[in-house]
Amino acid sequence: MKMIEDNRKPADVLDDLYLAERRRAIVELVQMQGRVAVTELSQRFGVSEVTIRADLQALAEQKLLVRTHGGAVRIDNDLGEMALALRRQRQVKEKSRIGQAGAERIEEGDAVFLDSSSTSLAIAHHLKQHRYVTVVTNSLEVVHELFNAPGVDVVLVGGVLQRETASFVGAHGLEEIARLNLQKGFFGAHGVDLLAGLTDVSPDEAAVKRPIAALCRQVIAVLDATKWGRVGVASFATLDQVSVIITDAGAPGEMVAAVRARGVEVATV
Amino acid sequence: MKMIEDNRKPADVLDDLYLAERRRAIVELVQMQGRVAVTELSQRFGVSEVTIRADLQALAEQKLLVRTHGGAVRIDNDLGEMALALRRQRQVKEKSRIGQAGAERIEEGDAVFLDSSSTSLAIAHHLKQHRYVTVVTNSLEVVHELFNAPGVDVVLVGGVLQRETASFVGAHGLEEIARLNLQKGFFGAHGVDLLAGLTDVSPDEAAVKRPIAALCRQVIAVLDATKWGRVGVASFATLDQVSVIITDAGAPGEMVAAVRARGVEVATV
DNA sequence: TGCAAAAATCGAAAGCAAATGAAAATGATT
DNA sequence: AATCATTTTCATTTGCTTTCGATTTTTGCA
Incomplete structure (x- = not known):
C-alpha cells in the first residue's frame, strides 16, 4: 500500500x-x-x-x-556496515535505563572502563554528551559508539578480535592501562553469585576483565534481573571487589539483601 | 534614482x-x-x-x-567528515591495484601488519578471501573491513583513539606483538626519500609504526606515485629497512632507480 | 509463483530567458 | 596624453524547462 x-x-x-x-x-x-x-x-x-x-x-x-x-x-560510510552486522544488540541499547543510571555516575575528569557487554554499550551511548572523560574499553562497539563524541577520549585495550562479541581479548598493553588511574569500571556479567562473584561465559573475556577489575577503584556491575544467581564458567571479580551493582526491578529480594549484607551497594532503576 | x-x-x-x-x-x-x-x-x-x-x-x-x-x-568550510570521505575517494583505482598487488604477496599462514593508511585498507579489502592469515593492525577501518572475513585472525594494537585517522596510537601492548613473528609489514607513508626513508605527518603514528617496522622480517611500503620525494615530519623506517616498495606507474624514474640501487625492490602496478 | 501491462523514472534534445565575458567606449584623475 | 576603473554593446554560455521516446520498476492478472 x-x-x-x-x-x-x-x-x-x-x-x-x-x-x-x-x-x-x-x-x-x-x-x-x-x-x-x-x-x-x-x-x-x-x-x-x-x-x-x-x-x-x-x-x-x-x-x-x-x-x-x-x-x-546516503553514501555508505566507513562504519555503517559494522552497524548493520551488529544491529541486534543496538536495539537493546536504546531501551536500557541501566545505561542511563551508569552514565550518571561518571563525572568530568573520570577515567572509566567499559567492557564489551550490551549494558556497557548503553552507558557509552549516554556518555556522548560528556566532556573530559576518558573511556578505556575492549569493545569495538563502544569505540564505534563514541567515535563521534569529541569530548570523550577513548583508549582501546588491544588484542585478538572476537567476532561474536566484537571485542578484543588477550590482555595486550595492560601495563599502559595500569598507569591510567581508573576511577570506575563498569562490567556486565553473565551472572552474579555470592560465592563465584561476577562471572562470564568466556574465559578469554574474563581474562581481560580480571586484571582490569583489580585496577579500578570502584567496580560497578551492571546487570539486568535475570543475571542474579547465575554462574558462568569464569569468575573475574569477587563480591568483595564489587562496590556497586546497578540492576532493574525484578532482582530477587533475598539475593539483593544478601549482597547488601556483604557491603555492596545495590541500585535499582 | x-x-x-x-x-x-x-x-x-x-x-x-x-x-x-x-x-x-x-x-x-x-x-x-x-x-x-x-x-x-x-x-x-x-x-x-x-x-x-x-x-x-x-x-x-x-x-x-x-x-x-x-x-x-559563502565558502563552505563545513564538515571535516565530508573532507575525510572525499580524501578517501581519491585515486581509488590506483590504490585498489596497489592493494591487490600487496594482497598477492601474502601467503597462507602469514602474519602481517597493516597500518592505518588507505592503501593498507585496500590490501585488507583484497585479503577478505584469504585463509589462515593473521593481520596485526592499529587501524579501526582495517578491523572493520576484516570483521566479516572469518579466515583472517585480527589483532588490534591498542592505544588512544585518533579520530582523524581512525587509528590507535600509544604503543600499547608491543611486547605481545613482538611474540607474533610478523613476516611482512605493509606501511603507507606520507613520503619516501633517500635520506629520510619512510615518513609520516603524525609523530604519534610514526611512533607506533617505528617499533613494528623493526619487528617485521619484510617491510613493504605501499605508495602511490605522488609520494615520491615528499618528506613528512617523522621518519619511521630507513630505506635500508625497506624490502619492497609497491607503487603505481608515474613514479619518477630517477628516484626509482636510486632506490633500486640501494637494494630495494620496486614493484610497479 | 510467473509474466505482461501499467506506471514511474530516465536521458537526450530543443528552446528560452537570464547571466556572462570579451572588447571597445567612456570618463575621471594624474 | 596616459592610466585605470567603469560602462556599453553583443555574441555566447548557463540554468532551467518542456517534450518525447527509451528504460526500469511496480502492479495486475493468471
Whole structure:
C-alpha cells in the first residue's frame, strides 16, 4: 500500500536558490534523511525533475551521494556496515535505563572502563554528551559508539578480535592501562553469585576483565534481573571487589539483601 | 534614482582604496548573508553589473567566496567528515591495484601488519578471501573491513583513539606483538626519500609504526606515485629497512632507480 | 509463483530567458 | 596624453524547462 503524502506546504518550498546552494542543500538532506526522492526534491526546490536529476548525477560523480532509481541515498560510510552486522544488540541499547543510571555516575575528569557487554554499550551511548572523560574499553562497539563524541577520549585495550562479541581479548598493553588511574569500571556479567562473584561465559573475556577489575577503584556491575544467581564458567571479580551493582526491578529480594549484607551497594532503576 | 558619491579623490592611493573597499564590503556581505546577487550588489554600490562580476571573479580567485550564476555564496568550510570521505575517494583505482598487488604477496599462514593508511585498507579489502592469515593492525577501518572475513585472525594494537585517522596510537601492548613473528609489514607513508626513508605527518603514528617496522622480517611500503620525494615530519623506517616498495606507474624514474640501487625492490602496478 | 501491462523514472534534445565575458567606449584623475 | 576603473554593446554560455521516446520498476492478472 502506498502512503499518500499531502504536500501542500508552500512554506517548505525553497525557491530561487543558486545551483550551488541547492546542491549543498541536497547533500545535507541526503545526509540527514539517508534517502531522497527526485519528486520530493523537485517540489521542495521548485525546479523540474530533470534539473534534480542533473544535480544528483553531478553529486554522485563527486561521490557525495549514491544515485538510485527515483532518488539517491546516503553514501555508505566507513562504519555503517559494522552497524548493520551488529544491529541486534543496538536495539537493546536504546531501551536500557541501566545505561542511563551508569552514565550518571561518571563525572568530568573520570577515567572509566567499559567492557564489551550490551549494558556497557548503553552507558557509552549516554556518555556522548560528556566532556573530559576518558573511556578505556575492549569493545569495538563502544569505540564505534563514541567515535563521534569529541569530548570523550577513548583508549582501546588491544588484542585478538572476537567476532561474536566484537571485542578484543588477550590482555595486550595492560601495563599502559595500569598507569591510567581508573576511577570506575563498569562490567556486565553473565551472572552474579555470592560465592563465584561476577562471572562470564568466556574465559578469554574474563581474562581481560580480571586484571582490569583489580585496577579500578570502584567496580560497578551492571546487570539486568535475570543475571542474579547465575554462574558462568569464569569468575573475574569477587563480591568483595564489587562496590556497586546497578540492576532493574525484578532482582530477587533475598539475593539483593544478601549482597547488601556483604557491603555492596545495590541500585535499582 | 542614482546614488552619486561625491568622490573628490584626494590622492592616488585612495583610488585603489575605493575598489578594495567595495570588495571588502562584498566579502562581508557574503559572509553575513550567505549569498549575494549581482543585481543586488550593482544597485547597492551604484556600479554596473559588469563591475560587480569582475569583483566577484577576483574574490572567487582569492577563495573568499564561491561564484554562482547570478551571484555568489559563502565558502563552505563545513564538515571535516565530508573532507575525510572525499580524501578517501581519491585515486581509488590506483590504490585498489596497489592493494591487490600487496594482497598477492601474502601467503597462507602469514602474519602481517597493516597500518592505518588507505592503501593498507585496500590490501585488507583484497585479503577478505584469504585463509589462515593473521593481520596485526592499529587501524579501526582495517578491523572493520576484516570483521566479516572469518579466515583472517585480527589483532588490534591498542592505544588512544585518533579520530582523524581512525587509528590507535600509544604503543600499547608491543611486547605481545613482538611474540607474533610478523613476516611482512605493509606501511603507507606520507613520503619516501633517500635520506629520510619512510615518513609520516603524525609523530604519534610514526611512533607506533617505528617499533613494528623493526619487528617485521619484510617491510613493504605501499605508495602511490605522488609520494615520491615528499618528506613528512617523522621518519619511521630507513630505506635500508625497506624490502619492497609497491607503487603505481608515474613514479619518477630517477628516484626509482636510486632506490633500486640501494637494494630495494620496486614493484610497479 | 510467473509474466505482461501499467506506471514511474530516465536521458537526450530543443528552446528560452537570464547571466556572462570579451572588447571597445567612456570618463575621471594624474 | 596616459592610466585605470567603469560602462556599453553583443555574441555566447548557463540554468532551467518542456517534450518525447527509451528504460526500469511496480502492479495486475493468471
